[in-house]
Amino acid sequence: MLNIILFGPPGAGKGTQSNKLIEKYGLTHLSTGDVFRYNIKNETELGVLAKSYIDKGELVPDEVTNNMVKDFLQRNTNEQGFIFDGYPRTIAQGENLEKVLGDMDTQVTMMLALEVDEDELVKRLLERGKTSGRVDDQNEDTIRNRFKVYQEETSPLAEFYSNQDKYMGVHGKGTIDEIFERLTHAIEAKTAQSE
Numbered sequence: 001m002l003n004i005i006l007f008g009p010p011g012a013g014k015g016t017q018s019n020k021l022i023e024k025y026g027l028t029h030l031s032t033g034d035v036f037r038y039n040i041k042n043e044t045e046l047g048v049l050a051k052s053y054i055d056k057g058e059l060v061p062d063e064v065t066n067n068m069v070k071d072f073l074q075r076n077t078n079e080q081g082f083i084f085d086g087y088p089r090t091i092a093q094g095e096n097l098e099k100v101l102g103d104m105d106t107q108v109t110m111m112l113a114l115e116v117d118e119d120e121l122v123k124r125l126l127e128r129g130k131t132s133g134r135v136d137d138q139n140e141d142t143i144r145n146r147f148k149v150y151q152e153e154t155s156p157l158a159e160f161y162s163n164q165d166k167y168m169g170v171h172g173k174g175t176i177d178e179i180f181e182r183l184t185h186a187i188e189a190k191t192a193q194s195e
């Protein structure tokens with residue numbers, strides 16, 4: 001199985017590149033942000049809870065997110081593998097993912113990180129906010145808070161996967177196709193290594 005964590009700050013292009021990777025490698029996409037937004041739209045209990053955090057640019061509590069991911073993986077088996085987009089975002093989530101995948105006799109293949117500087121990201125997010133309808137993309141304070149959360153809680157995961165020799169950084173500026181090519185090279189280098 002090819003289990004990829006697509007990593008990077010808000011606005012790095014994870015969603016766009018996920019769609020291309022899924023198509024190329026036949027993976028199942030799990031975007032925790034998309035699952036939360038689906039629940040918000042349908043006004044489920046989970047949606048109401050998640051919205052109170054998302055609108056402020058804060059993380060939904062680990063326990064809620066981890067249970068949702070476990071449930072998703074148990075219901076969506078795919079022998080090709082998964083792409084995790086926006087998950088894990090804390091060390092506790094990383095540990096949960098190890099456990100859930102371990103129970104399925106598989107593991108994370110690699111963390112692919114899209115590296116983009118902050119000013120470019122704020123510009124991209126405000127632009128996306130004009131058309132996406134996402135409240136959390138329309139307010140600069142919320143966006144800045146998401147970066148702060150990313151720095152404090154999410155970026156330590158880079159070291160977590162580096163220590164396992166699974167981290168690969170990719171320059172995230174350029175055309176969609178250029179970035180996609182960098183990602184596929186990194187995947188092929190990693191999978192050739194483990195063959």
Ligand code: AMP
Binds near residue numbers: 034036057061089136
């Ligand atoms: P995203 O679409 O990945 O940018 O996620 C949008 C928002 O959903 C984030 O700012 C968080 O509030 C929430 N969220 C998404 N994924 C997670 C996660 N793995 N853990 C906690 N909160 C999350």
